[in-house]
Amino acid sequence: MAEDLGKEMRQAAIRDRVPDIVVITGMSGSGRTQAMHVFEDMGYYCIDNLPPRLILQLAMVVGINEGIGRHLAVTCDLRAQGLFDELRDSLEELSAHQYTYKLLFLDASDEVIMRRYDENRRRHPIAMEGEGLAHAVGRERQQLRVIKDISDLVIDTSHMRTSELRAIITRSFSELTDQQMLDVRVFSFGFKHGLPTEADLMVDVRFLPNPFYDPVMRTLTGNDPKVRDFVLGQDITQRFLRSWFEMLDVVMPGYVAEGKAQLSIAVGCTGGQHRSVAIANATGEYLKGKQYHVTLSHRDLALANQRAS
Numbered sequence: 001m002a003e004d005l006g007k008e009m010r011q012a013a014i015r016d017r018v019p020d021i022v023v024i025t026g027m028s029g030s031g032r033t034q035a036m037h038v039f040e041d042m043g044y045y046c047i048d049n050l051p052p053r054l055i056l057q058l059a060m061v062v063g064i065n066e067g068i069g070r071h072l073a074v075t076c077d078l079r080a081q082g083l084f085d086e087l088r089d090s091l092e093e094l095s096a097h098q099y100t101y102k103l104l105f106l107d108a109s110d111e112v113i114m115r116r117y118d119e120n121r122r123r124h125p126i127a128m129e130g131e132g133l134a135h136a137v138g139r140e141r142q143q144l145r146v147i148k149d150i151s152d153l154v155i156d157t158s159h160m161r162t163s164e165l166r167a168i169i170t171r172s173f174s175e176l177t178d179q180q181m182l183d184v185r186v187f188s189f190g191f192k193h194g195l196p197t198e199a200d201l202m203v204d205v206r207f208l209p210n211p212f213y214d215p216v217m218r219t220l221t222g223n224d225p226k227v228r229d230f231v232l233g234q235d236i237t238q239r240f241l242r243s244w245f246e247m248l249d250v251v252m253p254g255y256v257a258e259g260k261a262q263l264s265i266a267v268g269c270t271g272g273q274h275r276s277v278a279i280a281n282a283t284g285e286y287l288k289g290k291q292y293h294v295t296l297s298h299r300d301l302a303l304a305n306q307r308a309s
Contacts, residue, residue, distance in 0.1 A: 019100040026106030029113040039073035052090040105151035163259030188280035190272025190300040199266035222277025231278040272300030
């Protein structure tokens with residue numbers, strides 16, 4: 001009963017924090033595109049530069065708030081004429097149709113915005129013919145002042161790394177924990193079949209006792225209980241796993257804090273059939289227990305199965 005109540009409270013807290021729709025606006029050059037990429041990674045249905053009057057129609061088309069469990073993120077900027085009035089009317093329509101929403105405003109100092117445009121050699125989107133960059137930025141800031149005042153969250157990206165922006169948006173608008181936002185791929189491989197070039201972390205377990213030399217286990221794999229128990233039951237394996245898991249406990253939160261979206265962990269033995277498979281399985285289970293989103297695979301196991309047949 002207490003566990004069910006706790007789960008309901010967590011779900012209610014998520015509903016309060018995560019709206020059906022996030023409207024992203026703010027100063028041009030403040031990071032709206034980077035913010036949109038974060039929402040895409042979180043599974044939001046994303047549309048860039050959408051006229052505010054179309055938000056309700058889009059929400060209905062993609063099935064927001066109809067049991068599908070999908071959220072919507074859209075960016076709106078001053079290229080939509082009469083942005084404030086149109087956005088205000090759109091938000092009122094959303095409320096009338098029982099959609100929840102939040103307004104995210106991205107900002108940066110005039111100096112930083114002008115430097116970013118100079119570095120990228122881009123034209124400011126609302127600059128008129130013959131108008132200087134500084135004047136266009138100032139005019140945009142003045143026109144957005146009212147929208148900034150009514151926004152639910154204002155983020156100043158002037159001195160912010162992309163990973164920091166990702167962390168703030170994730171904490172504010174994701175249903176997942178920080179650990180679940182990191183997509184972890186754990187896989188086994190055999191050194192004799194080539195090194196995996198895509199691995200972020202790689203561990204060599206060829207120092208462990210090899211079941212290959214036992215005729216009974218030679219044709220089995222690390223997925224078979226007999227091989228698994230042999231590999232994991234060794235004293236040296238237990239010592240190794242304690243150290244290996246302790247290292248993961250140190251490095252994994254660092255990858256999360258860095259805002260890394262994907263991480264590949266490769267576990268290798270000679271053929272990719274016995275030891276690496278068992279250790280990769282144990283690694284995947286450990287990380288799942290720490291609430292990471294883990295995909296487990298065995299790169300070279302098919303080769304072992306072909307030899308056995």
